[in-house]
Amino acid sequence: MLDEIFGADEDSGGIDLPAFAPARLQEAETLRASLNLETLRPAGVSTLREQVLSSVENYFALLEGEQAKDLYELVLAEVEAPLLAAVMHQTRGNQSKAAIVLGLNRGTLRTKLKQYGLL
Numbered sequence: 266m267l268d269e270i271f272g273a274d275e276d277s278g279g280i281d282l283p284a285f286a287p288a289r290l291q292e293a294e295t296l297r298a299s300l301n302l303e304t305l306r307p308a309g310v311s312t313l314r315e316q317v318l319s320s321v322e323n324y325f326a327l328l329e330g331e332q333a334k335d336l337y338e339l340v341l342a343e344v345e346a347p348l349l350a351a352v353m354h355q356t357r358g359n360q361s362k363a364a365i366v367l368g369l370n371r372g373t374l375r376t377k378l379k380q381y382g383l384l
Contacts, residue, residue, distance in 0.1 A: 321340065324336070349378060350383055353378070
């Protein structure tokens with residue numbers, strides 16, 4: 266954000282703060298620049314993407330060469346049902362709020378809730 270206000274310093278790759286900028290502001294910008302999602306994630310915790318990939322690879326290994334069937338529907342049901350349940354819990358059962366959180370039409374949400382026995 267500060268680089269948008271003050272402009273980037275091409276030599277350092279950071280921002281070029283004016284001399285009047287408070288020292289704390291400079292410290293905060295330095296800290297922000299050094300942080301990324303990888304450093305904030307606790308050791309041993311994987312992303313949802315990594316967990317899905319690992320689960321699908323394990324599924325294929327369990328098949329022992331057999332042809333997989335309906336994998337898309339299987340994965341979708343495994344992810345979508347708990348997602349809907351968690352959002353409904355977070356919104357205290359308010360379907361309108363849940364639909365907004367999920368980016369779905371309320372009617373679509375109701376259909377999915379019925380599909381998974383959550384309504």
